[in-house]
Amino acid sequence: MPYDPSAFPPFAVTVDLVVLTVRRHALCALAVRRGEQPFQGRWALPGGFVRPDEDLGQAAARELVEETGLRAHDPSAPAQDNGAHLEQLATYGDPKRDPRMRVVSVAHLALAPDLPAPRAGGDANSARWAPVEELLQQGGYGRDGEQAAPLAFDHAQILSDGVERARSKIEYSSLATAFCPSEFTVGELRRVYEAVWGVALDPRNFHRKVTGTPGFLVPTGGTTTRQGGRPAQLFRAGGATLLNPPMLRPEV
Amino acid sequence: MPYDPSAFPPFAVTVDLVVLTVRRHALCALAVRRGEQPFQGRWALPGGFVRPDEDLGQAAARELVEETGLRAHDPSAPAQDNGAHLEQLATYGDPKRDPRMRVVSVAHLALAPDLPAPRAGGDANSARWAPVEELLQQGGYGRDGEQAAPLAFDHAQILSDGVERARSKIEYSSLATAFCPSEFTVGELRRVYEAVWGVALDPRNFHRKVTGTPGFLVPTGGTTTRQGGRPAQLFRAGGATLLNPPMLRPEV
DNA sequence: CGTGTTTATCGTCAGGCAGACGACTATGAT
DNA sequence: ATCATAGTCGTCTGCCTGACGATAAACACG
Helix, strand or coil: CCCCCCCCCCEEEEEEEEEEEEECCEEEEEEEEECCCCCCCCEECCEEECCCCCCHHHHHHHHHHHHHCCCECCCCCCCCCCCEEEEEEEEECCCCCCCCCCEEEEEEEEECCCCCCCCCCCCEEEEEEEEHHHHHCCCCECCCCCECCCCCCCHHHHHHHHHHHHHHHHHHECHHHHHCCCCECHHHHHHHHHHHHCCCCCHHHHHHHHHHCCCCEEEEEEEECCCCCCCEEEEEECCCCECCCCCCCCCC | CCCCCCCCCCEEEEEEEEEEEEECCEEEEEEEEECCCCCCCCEECCEEECCCCCCHHHHHHHHHHHHHCCCECCCCCCCCCCCEEEEEEEEECCCCCCCCCCEEEEEEEEECCCCCCCCCCCCEEEEEEEEHHHHHCCCCECCCCCECCCCCCCHHHHHHHHHHHHHHHHHHECHHHHHCCCCECHHHHHHHHHHHHCCCCCHHHHHHHHHHCCCCEEEEEEEECCCCCCCEEEEEECCCCECCCCCCCCCC
16 A cells, blocks of 8 residues: 655654652652643643754753753763753654644653752743642542642653653662752652652661662762651762662562 | 744654564564665665554554564454564654654564565565664674665664663563464573573573463463474463563673 | 484572561650 | 650571573484
Protein backbone atom coordinates (compact mmCIF):
# COMPACT_ATOMS: atom_id res chain seq x y z
CA MET A 1 0.00 0.00 0.00
CA PRO A 2 1.98 2.97 -1.25
CA TYR A 3 1.73 6.13 0.72
CA ASP A 4 3.14 9.30 -0.74
CA PRO A 5 6.02 10.23 1.54
CA SER A 6 6.54 13.60 -0.02
CA ALA A 7 3.15 14.77 1.26
CA PHE A 8 3.98 14.14 4.88
CA PRO A 9 1.24 15.11 7.28
CA PRO A 10 2.18 18.02 9.54
CA PHE A 11 2.19 17.55 13.31
CA ALA A 12 2.57 19.87 16.21
CA VAL A 13 5.26 18.65 18.60
CA THR A 14 5.22 19.63 22.26
CA VAL A 15 7.10 18.69 25.39
CA ASP A 16 5.23 17.99 28.61
CA LEU A 17 6.95 17.81 31.95
CA VAL A 18 6.41 15.51 34.89
CA VAL A 19 8.28 17.40 37.60
CA LEU A 20 8.44 15.42 40.81
CA THR A 21 9.61 16.42 44.24
CA VAL A 22 9.14 15.27 47.82
CA ARG A 23 7.30 17.66 50.12
CA ARG A 24 6.06 16.87 53.59
CA HIS A 25 6.77 13.16 53.16
CA ALA A 26 4.68 12.98 49.99
CA LEU A 27 5.61 12.60 46.36
CA CYS A 28 4.35 15.72 44.62
CA ALA A 29 4.13 16.81 41.01
CA LEU A 30 4.02 20.25 39.50
CA ALA A 31 0.63 21.12 38.04
CA VAL A 32 -0.42 24.28 36.22
CA ARG A 33 -3.94 25.54 35.75
CA ARG A 34 -4.93 25.90 32.14
CA GLY A 35 -5.87 29.40 31.12
CA GLU A 36 -7.46 28.61 27.80
CA GLN A 37 -9.54 26.10 25.95
CA PRO A 38 -9.65 23.22 25.82
CA PHE A 39 -9.77 22.05 29.44
CA GLN A 40 -9.80 25.69 30.61
CA GLY A 41 -9.46 25.92 34.37
CA ARG A 42 -8.34 22.31 34.73
CA TRP A 43 -4.99 21.26 36.07
CA ALA A 44 -2.42 20.02 33.60
CA LEU A 45 1.24 19.23 33.33
CA PRO A 46 3.47 22.10 32.30
CA GLY A 47 4.60 22.02 28.71
CA GLY A 48 4.77 23.85 25.43
CA PHE A 49 5.66 23.73 21.79
CA VAL A 50 9.07 22.71 20.61
CA ARG A 51 10.66 25.54 18.70
CA PRO A 52 12.00 25.10 15.19
CA ASP A 53 15.67 25.20 16.17
CA GLU A 54 15.43 23.31 19.46
CA ASP A 55 16.31 19.77 20.33
CA LEU A 56 13.71 17.96 22.41
CA GLY A 57 15.87 17.97 25.53
CA GLN A 58 16.56 21.67 25.11
CA ALA A 59 12.87 22.39 24.85
CA ALA A 60 12.20 20.40 28.01
CA ALA A 61 15.01 22.20 29.85
CA ARG A 62 13.65 25.55 28.71
CA GLU A 63 10.16 24.72 29.94
CA LEU A 64 11.61 23.55 33.23
CA VAL A 65 13.37 26.85 33.77
CA GLU A 66 10.28 28.81 32.81
CA GLU A 67 8.08 26.91 35.24
CA THR A 68 10.37 26.34 38.19
CA GLY A 69 13.54 28.34 37.69
CA LEU A 70 15.46 25.08 37.95
CA ARG A 71 18.30 24.48 35.59
CA ALA A 72 18.43 20.98 34.24
CA HIS A 73 21.31 18.88 35.38
CA ASP A 74 23.68 18.61 32.45
CA PRO A 75 24.52 14.93 32.12
CA SER A 76 28.08 15.85 31.24
CA ALA A 77 28.60 17.86 34.41
CA PRO A 78 30.12 15.58 37.03
CA ALA A 79 29.16 17.28 40.25
CA GLN A 80 25.68 17.97 41.45
CA ASP A 81 25.11 21.66 40.93
CA ASN A 82 21.76 21.53 42.64
CA GLY A 83 20.10 21.27 39.26
CA ALA A 84 17.27 18.93 38.51
CA HIS A 85 17.58 15.57 36.87
CA LEU A 86 15.89 15.58 33.48
CA GLU A 87 15.30 12.66 31.17
CA GLN A 88 12.99 11.76 28.37
CA LEU A 89 10.01 9.74 29.50
CA ALA A 90 7.86 8.67 26.56
CA THR A 91 5.98 10.11 23.62
CA TYR A 92 2.22 10.32 23.35
CA GLY A 93 0.57 10.70 19.99
CA ASP A 94 -2.98 9.46 20.02
CA PRO A 95 -4.74 11.25 17.13
CA LYS A 96 -7.52 12.38 19.48
CA ARG A 97 -5.44 13.40 22.47
CA ASP A 98 -5.84 17.09 21.61
CA PRO A 99 -9.19 18.05 20.10
CA ARG A 100 -7.73 21.03 18.27
CA MET A 101 -5.14 19.40 16.11
CA ARG A 102 -2.71 16.56 15.79
CA VAL A 103 -0.24 17.00 18.62
CA VAL A 104 2.57 14.64 19.51
CA SER A 105 3.92 15.25 22.98
CA VAL A 106 7.36 14.13 24.06
CA ALA A 107 7.00 13.83 27.82
CA HIS A 108 10.02 14.37 30.05
CA LEU A 109 10.59 13.45 33.66
CA ALA A 110 12.29 15.86 36.04
CA LEU A 111 13.27 15.14 39.63
CA ALA A 112 13.91 18.13 41.85
CA PRO A 113 14.70 18.81 45.50
CA ASP A 114 12.04 20.47 47.59
CA LEU A 115 11.45 23.98 46.31
CA PRO A 116 9.63 27.04 47.51
CA ALA A 117 6.25 27.77 46.00
CA PRO A 118 6.32 27.50 42.23
CA ARG A 119 6.07 30.58 40.13
CA ALA A 120 3.43 30.58 37.49
CA GLY A 121 4.65 31.12 34.00
CA GLY A 122 3.60 31.03 30.41
CA ASP A 123 -0.05 30.53 29.68
CA ALA A 124 -0.94 29.17 33.13
CA ASN A 125 -3.03 31.09 35.60
CA SER A 126 -1.33 29.44 38.53
CA ALA A 127 0.87 26.56 39.47
CA ARG A 128 1.23 24.34 42.51
CA TRP A 129 2.82 21.24 43.91
CA ALA A 130 0.20 18.57 44.44
CA PRO A 131 0.57 15.05 45.81
CA VAL A 132 0.47 12.64 42.94
CA GLU A 133 -2.30 10.53 44.46
CA GLU A 134 -4.43 13.64 44.59
CA LEU A 135 -3.75 14.42 40.95
CA LEU A 136 -4.37 10.86 39.88
CA GLN A 137 -7.49 10.07 41.86
CA GLN A 138 -10.62 10.36 39.78
CA GLY A 139 -13.53 12.38 41.07
CA GLY A 140 -12.38 12.64 44.65
CA TYR A 141 -11.73 15.75 46.63
CA GLY A 142 -8.37 17.33 47.21
CA ARG A 143 -6.85 18.52 50.41
CA ASP A 144 -8.64 21.85 50.29
CA GLY A 145 -12.00 20.28 49.61
CA GLU A 146 -11.59 21.27 46.01
CA GLN A 147 -13.11 18.97 43.45
CA ALA A 148 -10.26 16.91 42.09
CA ALA A 149 -11.07 17.00 38.41
CA PRO A 150 -8.95 14.71 36.29
CA LEU A 151 -5.93 16.23 34.66
CA ALA A 152 -6.35 17.70 31.20
CA PHE A 153 -5.68 15.74 28.01
CA ASP A 154 -3.96 12.42 28.68
CA HIS A 155 -1.85 13.96 31.40
CA ALA A 156 -3.06 11.52 34.05
CA GLN A 157 -1.55 8.75 31.97
CA ILE A 158 1.67 10.68 31.47
CA LEU A 159 1.96 11.48 35.16
CA SER A 160 1.25 7.88 36.05
CA ASP A 161 3.97 6.70 33.68
CA GLY A 162 6.41 9.25 35.11
CA VAL A 163 5.73 8.21 38.68
CA GLU A 164 6.20 4.57 37.80
CA ARG A 165 9.46 5.41 36.05
CA ALA A 166 10.71 7.24 39.11
CA ARG A 167 9.63 4.45 41.44
CA SER A 168 11.43 1.80 39.49
CA LYS A 169 14.49 3.85 38.65
CA ILE A 170 15.48 4.66 42.22
CA GLU A 171 15.70 0.92 42.77
CA TYR A 172 18.75 0.42 40.64
CA SER A 173 20.25 3.89 40.40
CA SER A 174 21.31 6.66 42.73
CA LEU A 175 18.61 8.89 41.27
CA ALA A 176 16.88 9.38 44.62
CA THR A 177 19.62 11.86 45.52
CA ALA A 178 18.11 14.17 42.88
CA PHE A 179 15.25 14.72 45.32
CA CYS A 180 17.68 15.87 48.02
CA PRO A 181 19.59 19.10 48.45
CA SER A 182 23.29 19.00 47.72
CA GLU A 183 24.04 17.88 51.27
CA PHE A 184 21.72 15.52 53.05
CA THR A 185 21.56 12.86 55.71
CA VAL A 186 20.87 9.17 55.40
CA GLY A 187 17.55 9.72 57.10
CA GLU A 188 16.51 12.34 54.60
CA LEU A 189 17.41 10.02 51.76
CA ARG A 190 15.42 7.25 53.41
CA ARG A 191 12.38 9.48 53.70
CA VAL A 192 12.69 10.15 49.97
CA TYR A 193 12.49 6.44 49.25
CA GLU A 194 9.61 6.06 51.65
CA ALA A 195 7.68 8.92 50.05
CA VAL A 196 8.29 7.75 46.48
CA TRP A 197 7.44 4.14 47.20
CA GLY A 198 4.83 4.82 49.83
CA VAL A 199 6.28 2.30 52.23
CA ALA A 200 8.19 2.29 55.51
CA LEU A 201 11.79 1.13 55.41
CA ASP A 202 13.90 -0.19 58.27
CA PRO A 203 16.29 2.65 59.17
CA ARG A 204 19.08 0.26 60.15
CA ASN A 205 19.01 -1.88 57.05
CA PHE A 206 18.67 1.19 54.86
CA HIS A 207 21.64 2.80 56.52
CA ARG A 208 23.72 -0.31 56.02
CA LYS A 209 22.73 -0.56 52.37
CA VAL A 210 23.40 3.01 51.27
CA THR A 211 26.58 3.51 53.26
CA GLY A 212 27.88 0.12 52.20
CA THR A 213 27.45 0.70 48.47
CA PRO A 214 30.72 2.14 47.18
CA GLY A 215 30.41 5.44 45.36
CA PHE A 216 26.80 6.06 46.34
CA LEU A 217 27.37 8.48 49.22
CA VAL A 218 30.40 10.60 50.05
CA PRO A 219 30.62 11.96 53.60
CA THR A 220 31.24 15.67 53.74
CA GLY A 221 32.49 15.56 57.30
CA GLY A 222 29.79 17.80 58.69
CA THR A 223 26.97 16.78 60.94
CA THR A 224 23.62 18.29 61.52
CA THR A 225 20.58 18.23 63.72
CA ARG A 226 17.35 18.95 61.97
CA GLN A 227 14.57 17.26 63.88
CA GLY A 228 15.66 16.87 67.42
CA GLY A 229 17.39 13.53 67.48
CA ARG A 230 21.01 12.56 67.45
CA PRO A 231 22.99 14.61 64.92
CA ALA A 232 23.44 12.87 61.62
CA GLN A 233 26.36 12.71 59.24
CA LEU A 234 26.06 14.79 56.11
CA PHE A 235 26.66 13.27 52.70
CA ARG A 236 26.62 14.32 49.13
CA ALA A 237 25.85 12.16 46.11
CA GLY A 238 28.81 10.10 44.96
CA GLY A 239 29.74 9.52 41.38
CA ALA A 240 28.11 6.11 41.12
CA THR A 241 24.92 6.18 39.11
CA LEU A 242 24.17 2.47 39.03
CA LEU A 243 23.26 0.59 42.17
CA ASN A 244 24.39 -2.98 42.02
CA PRO A 245 22.87 -4.91 43.63
CA PRO A 246 19.76 -2.77 43.53
CA MET A 247 17.76 -1.49 46.45
CA LEU A 248 14.77 -3.77 46.48
CA ARG A 249 11.37 -2.21 46.77
CA PRO A 250 9.38 -4.18 49.34
CA GLU A 251 6.40 -5.83 47.75
CA VAL A 252 3.42 -4.30 49.47
CA MET B 1 9.83 35.44 26.59
CA PRO B 2 6.47 35.08 24.89
CA TYR B 3 6.26 32.71 22.01
CA ASP B 4 3.16 32.69 19.88
CA PRO B 5 1.59 29.28 20.44
CA SER B 6 -0.96 29.71 17.67
CA ALA B 7 1.81 29.72 15.08
CA PHE B 8 3.15 26.33 16.03
CA PRO B 9 5.99 25.13 13.86
CA PRO B 10 5.11 22.09 11.74
CA PHE B 11 7.10 18.89 12.16
CA ALA B 12 7.20 15.65 10.28
CA VAL B 13 6.74 12.68 12.62
CA THR B 14 8.07 9.25 11.74
CA VAL B 15 8.50 5.92 13.45
CA ASP B 16 11.75 4.02 13.18
CA LEU B 17 12.08 0.39 14.15
CA VAL B 18 14.84 -1.46 15.92
CA VAL B 19 13.88 -5.04 15.13
CA LEU B 20 16.10 -7.50 16.94
CA THR B 21 16.39 -11.23 16.61
CA VAL B 22 18.94 -13.93 17.39
CA ARG B 23 20.45 -15.73 14.43
CA ARG B 24 23.36 -18.14 14.52
CA HIS B 25 24.18 -17.19 18.13
CA ALA B 26 24.37 -13.49 17.30
CA LEU B 27 22.10 -10.58 18.08
CA CYS B 28 20.94 -9.21 14.74
CA ALA B 29 18.96 -6.20 13.68
CA LEU B 30 16.89 -5.58 10.60
CA ALA B 31 18.47 -3.07 8.22
CA VAL B 32 17.12 -1.73 4.96
CA ARG B 33 19.09 -0.12 2.18
CA ARG B 34 18.03 3.38 1.40
CA GLY B 35 16.82 3.89 -2.15
CA GLU B 36 16.83 7.66 -2.19
CA GLN B 37 18.60 10.72 -0.95
CA PRO B 38 19.83 11.51 1.54
CA PHE B 39 22.12 8.64 2.51
CA GLN B 40 21.20 6.82 -0.70
CA GLY B 41 22.60 3.30 -0.74
CA ARG B 42 23.40 3.33 2.96
CA TRP B 43 21.87 0.98 5.48
CA ALA B 44 19.22 2.35 7.77
CA LEU B 45 16.58 1.24 10.21
CA PRO B 46 13.15 0.59 8.73
CA GLY B 47 10.60 3.29 9.34
CA GLY B 48 8.17 5.71 7.82
CA PHE B 49 5.82 8.57 8.34
CA VAL B 50 3.03 8.41 10.86
CA ARG B 51 -0.28 8.80 9.09
CA PRO B 52 -2.78 11.45 10.13
CA ASP B 53 -5.21 9.04 11.75
CA GLU B 54 -2.70 6.66 13.33
CA ASP B 55 -1.49 6.32 16.86
CA LEU B 56 2.27 5.96 17.24
CA GLY B 57 2.04 2.32 18.24
CA GLN B 58 -0.22 1.59 15.32
CA ALA B 59 2.23 3.19 12.93
CA ALA B 60 5.06 1.11 14.36
CA ALA B 61 2.99 -2.07 14.10
CA ARG B 62 2.12 -1.25 10.50
CA GLU B 63 5.75 -0.68 9.59
CA LEU B 64 6.67 -3.93 11.29
CA VAL B 65 4.16 -5.86 9.21
CA GLU B 66 5.31 -4.16 6.04
CA GLU B 67 8.96 -4.96 6.69
CA THR B 68 8.80 -8.39 8.25
CA GLY B 69 5.27 -9.71 8.00
CA LEU B 70 5.28 -10.01 11.78
CA ARG B 71 2.21 -8.99 13.64
CA ALA B 72 2.90 -7.09 16.78
CA HIS B 73 2.10 -8.82 20.02
CA ASP B 74 -1.03 -7.19 21.35
CA PRO B 75 -0.33 -6.42 24.99
CA SER B 76 -3.93 -7.30 25.83
CA ALA B 77 -3.68 -10.76 24.32
CA PRO B 78 -2.68 -13.17 27.09
CA ALA B 79 -1.07 -16.00 25.16
CA GLN B 80 1.93 -15.73 22.93
CA ASP B 81 0.60 -15.92 19.39
CA ASN B 82 4.07 -16.02 17.90
CA GLY B 83 3.87 -12.29 17.30
CA ALA B 84 6.68 -9.92 18.04
CA HIS B 85 7.07 -7.86 21.15
CA LEU B 86 6.77 -4.18 20.34
CA GLU B 87 7.37 -1.25 22.65
CA GLN B 88 8.23 2.39 22.35
CA LEU B 89 11.93 3.07 22.72
CA ALA B 90 12.66 6.80 22.65
CA THR B 91 12.14 9.86 20.50
CA TYR B 92 14.83 11.62 18.52
CA GLY B 93 14.37 15.18 17.43
CA ASP B 94 17.65 16.90 16.83
CA PRO B 95 16.93 19.77 14.43
CA LYS B 96 19.69 18.61 12.12
CA ARG B 97 19.06 14.89 12.21
CA ASP B 98 17.45 14.99 8.75
CA PRO B 99 18.94 17.52 6.34
CA ARG B 100 15.71 17.86 4.38
CA MET B 101 13.35 19.04 7.08
CA ARG B 102 12.49 18.94 10.73
CA VAL B 103 11.72 15.33 11.49
CA VAL B 104 10.93 13.89 14.89
CA SER B 105 11.26 10.14 14.99
CA VAL B 106 9.58 7.99 17.59
CA ALA B 107 11.75 4.90 17.69
CA HIS B 108 10.23 1.56 18.65
CA LEU B 109 11.87 -1.66 19.70
CA ALA B 110 10.66 -5.00 18.38
CA LEU B 111 11.92 -8.40 19.48
CA ALA B 112 11.21 -11.28 17.15
CA PRO B 113 12.05 -14.98 16.94
CA ASP B 114 14.40 -16.11 14.22
CA LEU B 115 12.80 -15.49 10.84
CA PRO B 116 13.49 -16.50 7.27
CA ALA B 117 15.09 -13.93 5.02
CA PRO B 118 13.42 -10.56 5.32
CA ARG B 119 11.32 -9.24 2.50
CA ALA B 120 12.11 -5.84 1.22
CA GLY B 121 9.30 -3.37 1.32
CA GLY B 122 8.49 0.25 0.86
CA ASP B 123 11.22 2.50 -0.39
CA ALA B 124 14.08 0.14 0.39
CA ASN B 125 16.06 -1.60 -2.29
CA SER B 126 16.78 -4.53 -0.03
CA ALA B 127 16.70 -5.64 3.56
CA ARG B 128 18.79 -7.96 5.68
CA TRP B 129 19.52 -9.18 9.16
CA ALA B 130 22.90 -7.96 10.27
CA PRO B 131 24.74 -8.56 13.55
CA VAL B 132 24.46 -5.44 15.63
CA GLU B 133 28.21 -5.17 16.17
CA GLU B 134 28.64 -5.09 12.42
CA LEU B 135 26.06 -2.33 12.05
CA LEU B 136 27.52 -0.32 14.91
CA GLN B 137 31.20 -0.59 14.14
CA GLN B 138 32.53 2.49 12.42
CA GLY B 139 34.59 2.15 9.28
CA GLY B 140 35.26 -1.55 9.59
CA TYR B 141 34.42 -4.28 7.11
CA GLY B 142 31.41 -6.51 7.34
CA ARG B 143 31.20 -10.26 6.98
CA ASP B 144 31.19 -10.14 3.18
CA GLY B 145 34.11 -7.79 3.00
CA GLU B 146 31.69 -5.01 2.30
CA GLN B 147 32.61 -1.61 3.62
CA ALA B 148 30.63 -1.15 6.80
CA ALA B 149 29.47 2.41 6.35
CA PRO B 150 27.78 3.90 9.37
CA LEU B 151 24.02 3.73 9.45
CA ALA B 152 22.09 6.64 7.95
CA PHE B 153 20.91 9.59 10.01
CA ASP B 154 21.27 9.03 13.76
CA HIS B 155 20.27 5.40 13.39
CA ALA B 156 23.46 4.12 14.96
CA GLN B 157 22.48 5.93 18.14
CA ILE B 158 18.93 4.60 17.94
CA LEU B 159 20.12 1.05 17.36
CA SER B 160 22.58 1.36 20.20
CA ASP B 161 19.86 2.56 22.54
CA GLY B 162 17.57 -0.25 21.44
CA VAL B 163 20.22 -2.89 22.01
CA GLU B 164 20.97 -1.50 25.45
CA ARG B 165 17.26 -1.51 26.28
CA ALA B 166 16.96 -5.14 25.23
CA ARG B 167 20.08 -6.11 27.15
CA SER B 168 18.87 -4.56 30.37
CA LYS B 169 15.25 -5.55 30.01
CA ILE B 170 15.84 -9.28 29.76
CA GLU B 171 17.50 -9.01 33.16
CA TYR B 172 14.33 -8.33 35.05
CA SER B 173 11.59 -9.51 32.71
CA SER B 174 10.69 -12.61 30.77
CA LEU B 175 11.16 -10.70 27.54
CA ALA B 176 13.87 -13.03 26.29
CA THR B 177 11.14 -15.49 25.39
CA ALA B 178 10.09 -13.07 22.65
CA PHE B 179 13.23 -14.16 20.80
CA CYS B 180 12.14 -17.80 20.94
CA PRO B 181 9.50 -19.70 18.99
CA SER B 182 6.33 -20.56 20.85
CA GLU B 183 7.90 -23.76 22.19
CA PHE B 184 11.53 -23.85 23.16
CA THR B 185 14.03 -25.53 25.43
CA VAL B 186 15.97 -24.12 28.35
CA GLY B 187 19.11 -24.39 26.28
CA GLU B 188 17.63 -22.32 23.48
CA LEU B 189 16.58 -19.68 25.96
CA ARG B 190 20.06 -19.69 27.44
CA ARG B 191 21.62 -19.20 24.03
CA VAL B 192 19.35 -16.18 23.60
CA TYR B 193 20.71 -14.64 26.76
CA GLU B 194 24.25 -15.47 25.72
CA ALA B 195 23.77 -13.89 22.30
CA VAL B 196 22.13 -10.74 23.61
CA TRP B 197 24.64 -10.23 26.38
CA GLY B 198 27.63 -11.62 24.53
CA VAL B 199 28.69 -13.78 27.46
CA ALA B 200 28.75 -17.45 28.36
CA LEU B 201 26.40 -18.57 31.11
CA ASP B 202 26.67 -21.65 33.27
CA PRO B 203 24.04 -24.08 31.93
CA ARG B 204 23.34 -25.57 35.36
CA ASN B 205 22.81 -22.32 37.19
CA PHE B 206 20.78 -20.94 34.32
CA HIS B 207 18.57 -24.00 34.32
CA ARG B 208 18.04 -23.73 38.06
CA LYS B 209 17.18 -20.05 37.80
CA VAL B 210 14.64 -20.17 34.98
CA THR B 211 12.91 -23.35 36.06
CA GLY B 212 12.84 -22.18 39.66
CA THR B 213 11.15 -18.86 38.93
CA PRO B 214 7.40 -19.43 39.21
CA GLY B 215 5.40 -18.42 36.16
CA PHE B 216 8.39 -17.92 33.91
CA LEU B 217 8.30 -21.22 32.04
CA VAL B 218 5.45 -23.69 31.61
CA PRO B 219 6.39 -27.22 30.51
CA THR B 220 4.42 -28.41 27.53
CA GLY B 221 5.15 -32.06 28.23
CA GLY B 222 6.96 -32.70 24.99
CA THR B 223 10.66 -33.23 24.56
CA THR B 224 12.90 -32.70 21.64
CA THR B 225 16.29 -33.45 20.24
CA ARG B 226 17.71 -30.72 18.14
CA GLN B 227 21.48 -30.83 18.33
CA GLY B 228 22.53 -34.34 19.17
CA GLY B 229 22.53 -34.28 22.93
CA ARG B 230 20.14 -35.54 25.51
CA PRO B 231 16.53 -34.61 24.63
CA ALA B 232 15.34 -31.50 26.35
CA GLN B 233 12.03 -30.57 27.87
CA LEU B 234 9.90 -28.17 25.87
CA PHE B 235 8.47 -25.06 27.51
CA ARG B 236 6.36 -22.14 26.55
CA ALA B 237 6.45 -18.69 28.10
CA GLY B 238 4.48 -18.45 31.31
CA GLY B 239 2.31 -15.56 32.26
CA ALA B 240 4.88 -13.89 34.50
CA THR B 241 6.39 -10.83 32.92
CA LEU B 242 8.50 -9.62 35.80
CA LEU B 243 11.48 -11.58 37.01
CA ASN B 244 12.01 -11.12 40.71
CA PRO B 245 14.76 -11.45 41.71
CA PRO B 246 16.22 -10.55 38.33
CA MET B 247 18.63 -12.58 36.27
CA LEU B 248 21.92 -10.87 36.84
CA ARG B 249 24.05 -10.03 33.86
CA PRO B 250 27.64 -11.02 34.61
CA GLU B 251 29.81 -7.95 34.82
CA VAL B 252 32.79 -8.14 32.51
C1' DC C 1 28.26 -52.70 19.83
C1' DG C 2 31.34 -50.01 22.91
C1' DT C 3 33.39 -45.46 23.35
C1' DG C 4 33.58 -40.69 23.05
C1' DT C 5 31.09 -36.33 22.47
C1' DT C 6 27.36 -33.41 23.23
C1' DT C 7 23.63 -31.56 25.72
C1' DA C 8 20.40 -31.72 29.61
C1' DT C 9 19.48 -32.10 34.39
C1' DC C 10 20.19 -32.82 39.40
C1' DG C 11 23.06 -31.88 43.64
C1' DT C 12 26.36 -29.81 46.77
C1' DC C 13 28.79 -26.25 49.00
C1' DA C 14 30.50 -21.68 50.34
C1' DG C 15 29.90 -16.67 50.24
C1' DG C 16 27.09 -12.59 49.95
C1' DC C 17 23.21 -10.04 50.90
C1' DA C 18 18.64 -8.82 52.86
C1' DG C 19 15.08 -8.86 56.46
C1' DA C 20 14.23 -8.93 61.37
C1' DC C 21 15.57 -6.96 65.30
C1' DG C 22 18.58 -5.88 69.68
C1' DA C 23 21.62 -2.41 71.58
C1' DC C 24 23.85 1.86 72.16
C1' DT C 25 24.52 7.01 71.23
C1' DA C 26 23.48 11.78 71.06
C1' DT C 27 20.50 15.30 70.83
C1' DG C 28 16.01 18.14 72.43
C1' DA C 29 11.70 18.41 75.39
C1' DT C 30 9.60 18.22 79.98
C1' DA D 1 16.79 13.50 85.67
C1' DT D 2 13.87 11.30 82.58
C1' DC D 3 11.70 10.59 78.27
C1' DA D 4 11.18 10.87 73.34
C1' DT D 5 13.40 10.99 68.97
C1' DA D 6 16.60 9.89 65.56
C1' DG D 7 21.05 7.95 64.16
C1' DT D 8 24.44 4.16 64.04
C1' DC D 9 26.53 -0.37 64.87
C1' DG D 10 25.90 -5.53 65.38
C1' DT D 11 23.94 -10.17 65.16
C1' DC D 12 21.51 -13.90 63.25
C1' DT D 13 19.03 -16.51 59.84
C1' DG D 14 17.43 -17.67 55.42
C1' DC D 15 17.72 -17.16 50.46
C1' DC D 16 20.12 -16.71 46.29
C1' DT D 17 24.12 -17.05 43.40
C1' DG D 18 28.46 -18.64 41.48
C1' DA D 19 31.50 -22.57 41.07
C1' DC D 20 31.54 -27.06 39.96
C1' DG D 21 30.87 -32.45 40.48
C1' DA D 22 27.94 -36.09 38.81
C1' DT D 23 24.53 -38.46 36.20
C1' DA D 24 21.36 -39.11 32.04
C1' DA D 25 20.19 -39.62 27.33
C1' DA D 26 20.86 -38.87 22.84
C1' DC D 27 24.27 -39.10 18.46
C1' DA D 28 28.82 -40.19 15.90
C1' DC D 29 32.25 -42.95 15.08
C1' DG D 30 35.18 -46.97 14.91
